[in-house]
Every structure is written in structure tokens, then in C-alpha cells.
Ligand SMILES: NC(=O)C1=CN([C@@H]2O[C@H](COP(=O)(O)OP(=O)(O)OC[C@H]3O[C@@H](n4cnc5c(N)ncnc54)[C@H](OP(=O)(O)O)[C@@H]3O)[C@@H](O)[C@H]2O)[C@@H](O)CC1
């Protein structure tokens with residue numbers, strides 16, 4: 271793996287970043303020199319953004335504040351720099367100085383009387399060259415763009431007044447704001463808002479991705495996130511994080527390398543995986559169909575789908591290549607029992623995915639699939655039935671790998687005694703995987719996947735276009751299909767799960783680009799999956 275690939279995967283906590291920084295300084299890098307280097311890169315990035323912006327057309331008000339920097343400036347953009355007491359503020363002051371020397375009109379807001387020494391020196395110099403600095407944010411009201419250097423990874427307690435009021439005022443202006451390292455006010459690890467936080471349009475994360483930026487509740491504040499790589503030596507990263515990263519962003523290259531491509535020229539359908547889907551009920555036939563279409567897009571060699579008998583004809587019509595197994599159904603139209611073709615038992619399959627549209631009436635089926643020794647994906651009602659059975663003791667008895675794919679509501683039902691997934695999703699999903707011995711994929715804006723050994727994958731890009739009924743069913747089919755194809759290969763199950771999550775959201779991103787965020791119904795989503803790979 272080259273440096274860029276590694277850096278794109280690394281995720282750090284505040285403590286880990288502090289330790290990595292400590293090693294760089296202990297190695298002899300002067301603190302001031304590093305700040306100069308980092309802030310120089312930030313200044314260049316901001317200048318590029320400002321230059322590009324000048325050629326843009328006027329803003330469309332309803333797109334603010336998450337549009338790019340769309341305000342045209344004349345004659346020169348005015349930049350407001352918010353300066354905090356630590357080195358985040360120091361970075362911001364170097365940026366202020368550089369932009370000032372490059373001809374921009376710059377003003378500083380710094381209401382602190384006690385600054386770290388280096389930050390204090392930079393403030394003194396900025397003032398001495400004539401950059402105005404103010405203690406009131408109102409003085410920066412006419413700026414076109416703000417640079418937020420109030421707090422970085424050193425923020426540990428809630429922001430109080432007067433800073434809190436200033437941040438709220440800044441947010442009310444709804445103007446472009448670029449946060450240095452992370453939006454001031456966010457907890458570096460959990461992404462929680464500590465009091466209040468800057469709603470940035472851009473976040474320039476320094477050196478390595480901070481964990482908090484990948485937590486769902488941070489996303490309203492982060493805007494477009496970008497990494498500023500300042501050449502942290504790999505040895506320092508490995509010394510603190512170890513050779514095997516325990517929290518990783520899913521990167522395109524690793525996701526693609528996990529796919530069953532290229533196919534060997536000499537193969538046959540059973541060698542390319544046989545997936546059994548168990549899904550649907552008279553009430554929820556669409557879920558079965560979408561799961562089947564997701565599985566189809568995975569390229570799986572052989573697809574069998576067990577559904578209640580009354581769904582068989584619609585399934586055959588939509589998925590003619592699949593073997594549709596019509597099974598006896600309950601009075602309510604749920605699967606009553608699995609009736610596999612003669613000479614077939616569950617061990618014949620390379621993977622099973624079970625749950626979408628089942629209803630809780632199908633509970634006897636679940637025990638049967640749990641007893642099998644085949645890798646199993648459980649979703650939707652499969653999870654609800656599992657929760658009723660008692661998640662942790664039930665899964666601990668299982669012989670083969672299990673992947674659970676809950677959203678936060680299902681997660682709470684499955685793991686009522688585990689910490690709240692809405693607070694710290696990474697902590698919650700890790701605990702769930704450790705206790706249940708399953709791979710757990712916690713759905714959300716930034717889907718998180720954890721293994722029983724404590725490895726976490728985070729999906730760094732997605733789109734709210736997916737917040738729509740049926741999107742999860744597509745993922746279940748896709749994941750099942752990939753697992754079935756990987757069964758003879760030595761790829762960790764969590765890597766395949768991460769690839770499925772990545773592929774699913776990349777398809778949604780592509781579909782949303784072409785059709786807007788309103789145009790990505792689950793059926794359409796299945797048609798974009800293969801375009802991601804072209
Ligand atoms: N790592 C690297 O390699 C590099 C790091 N760099 C930069 O350094 C940044 C980290 O700098 P940092 O450690 O000085 O912390 P930072 O976030 O500026 O703020 C901490 C200050 O705020 C204060 N404070 C805290 N909470 C508060 C509150 N609620 N209300 C009020 N005050 C509060 C706290 O003071 P305290 O009162 O706790 O003594 C402390 O003084 C990092 O994000 C990046 O931008 C780059 O320059 C170079 C490469």
C-alpha cells in the first residue's frame with residue numbers, strides 16, 4: 271500500500287494525534303516550523319478556493335450554506351479569521367498573515383486574553399503589520415469568507431460565552447466558513463457538539479482524519495471535508511496506531527480490490543458462489559424483490575430465493591435468472607417453513623441472507639438458519655426476531671460467521687444494554703460486535719462496521735438520497751452476493767461487508783448526481799450499482 275492509500279484509510283482520536291505530534295517534535299521538528307508548514311498549505315488551499323470562486327456565478331440562496339464558496343467578490347474578498355487560544359488559533363494567524371501579504375483584506379476576531387506562546391507571537395506580528403484585530407465578532411460582519419481557527423483537537427469542554435454567542439452569530443450569517451482541522455465546538459472523537467459549533471462549509475482536516483468527522487451527528491457541521499497531508503512520517507503513524515489499523519476509512523482502492531474481479535476464465539456458476547435469500551411476505555413483497563435485485567448486481571454465480579408461495583410468480587417475472595423457491599406460508603402470508611428442493615439443505619449454499627420483509631411471524635425460519643454452518647447476513651425482521659430470541663446468547667452459540675446490518679432503531683432492540691448508538695456510533699458498534707461475536711454493520715449517514723476483534727471500518731462518503739424505504743434491502747442482497755462469491759477466497763468477512771457498504775453508497779452518489787437526491791428510489795439504486803465499477 272502506498273503512502274496516499276494508507277493516509278486515506280487512517281483515522282485518529284485526539285489522544286493518538288497528540289502522541290503522533292509528540293513523536294514529530296521529539297524527533298527534532300520545531301513546533302513553529304510545523305505550524306508554518308501546515309498553515310502555509312491551508313493558506314494555499316484557501317487562496318485556490320477564493321480564486322476559483324471569483325469566476326463562479328452568484329449564489330442560489332437555497333443552496334447555502336453547503337454550496338461551495340459562491341459569493342462573487344469585488345474588488346477583493348474580505349476574509350474574517352477567528353482565532354482561538356491554542357495552536358489551532360496559531361494556524362489561523364499564519365493563514366491571516368499569508369492571505370494579507372497576498373493582497374486580501376483580512377480581519378481577526380480574537381477575544382482571548384491568554385494565548386499559547388506561539389499563538390501570542392503570531393497575533394502580535396499580525397497586529398504589527400497592520401491586520402486589524404477585534405474582540406467582537408460583529409466587526410467581521412461584512413466579510414465574505416471566514417476561517418475558523420478557534421479550537422482544534424485540543425477542545426475538551428463545552429464552549430461558553432462570549433465565544434458561544436460569537437459562533438452562533440457566525441452561523442446565522444450563513445456565509446462560507448472554512449474550519450481548520452475540525453469545526454470548532456465538535457468533540458474530536460465523538461463528533462458531539464460541545465455547547466455550540468461552527469457550521470462550516472469546508473473542513474480542512476490536518477494530517478490525519480479525525481474520528482469525530484466520521485460520526486453522523488458531526489455532518490451538519492463539517493461541510494465538504496478534505497485532508498491536508500503535511501507529510502507525517504509513516505513510522506510515527508505506525509508507532510502509535512500499530513501496523514494494523516483498528517479504525518479505518520473505507521477507501522476506493524481497497525474496496526475495489528476486494529471485489530470478485532476479474533473472474534478466472536475457467537469457472538462455473540457454482541464456483542462463483544451460491545446465495546440463498548430468505549425474504550418477503552404477502553404484506554412485504556417489494557422487500558424480497560429489492561433484495562433479489564441487489565444480489566443480482568453482485569454478480570453472484572447462482573441465486574436462490576425462498577419466499578412464501580404467493581410471491582413466487584412476481585419474483586419469477588422480475589428475476590428470471592434466480593431459482594425462486596415457493597414455500598408454505600402462514601395465515602398472515604409469512605414464511606411458515608423452508609421447503610428447499612430435494613437433495614438440498616442449507617449447507618449447500620455459500621451464504622444466506624435473511625430478513626427483508628419477513629415479518630415477525632416467520633420466527634421459526636430464523637432458528638433454522640442460525641443452526642446452519644453457512645455465513646449468514648441478518649437484516650430487518652431477521653434482526654427483530656433475533657432480538658426477541660436474545661441477541662448475544664443466541665449468536666454466541668453460532669458456528670459460522672454472522673453479519674448483522676441494523677439501523678440505529680434495530681440496533682437498540684438488538685443491544686438494549688450497549689451504549690447509545692446515537693451518541694458515539696463507533697463505540698457502540700464496537701461493543702456490539704465484541705459481545706455478540708458477529709460482524710455488525712450499523713447503518714447511517716456514515717455506516718460503521720465492527721468485528722468481534724475490535725476492528726472498525728467507516729464509510730466516508732454517502733448521500734442522504736439513500737434515506738428512503740428499501741435502500742437497506744438492496745444492501746442486504748448485494749452483501750449476501752459478495753459473501754457467497756468470496757466463500758472460497760481468503761478475504762475477511764468484514765472487508766467484504768465494508769466493500770458492500772462502499773459500493774452501495776457510491777451507487778447512490780452516482781445516481782444522485784444524475785437524478786438529484788430525490789431520484790434515488792431503491793429500484794433505481796440497483797440499476798446504478800454496476801455503473802460504479804465501470
Ligand atoms: N497535531 C499536529 O501535528 C499539528 C497541530 N496543529 C494545530 O494544533 C491544533 C491543536 O492545538 P492545541 O493542542 O493547542 O489545541 P486547540 O485545539 O488549539 O485548543 C486548545 C486551547 O483551547 C483552550 N480551550 C479548550 N477548551 C476550551 C473552551 N471550551 N473554552 C475556552 N478555551 C478552551 C485550551 O486552554 P485551557 O484553558 O484548557 O488551558 C487550549 O489552550 C490542531 O487542531 C491544529 O490546528 C498544527 O499547527 C500543526 C500540526
Ligand SMILES: Nc1ncnc2c1ncn2[C@@H]1O[C@H](COP(=O)(O)OP(=O)(O)O)[C@@H](O)[C@H]1O
Pocket residue numbers: 650677713714715716717732733734735736737738739740741742743744745774
Ligand atoms: N442520511 C443518510 N446518508 C447516507 N446514507 C443513508 C442515510 N440515511 C440512510 N442511509 C442508508 O440507507 C440505507 C437504509 O437502510 P434501512 O434503514 O434498512 O432501510 P430499509 O429497511 O427501508 O431498506 C442504509 O444503507 C443507510 O446507511
Ligand SMILES: [K+]
Pocket residue numbers: 358418419420421422449450451452453454
Ligand atoms: K477549528
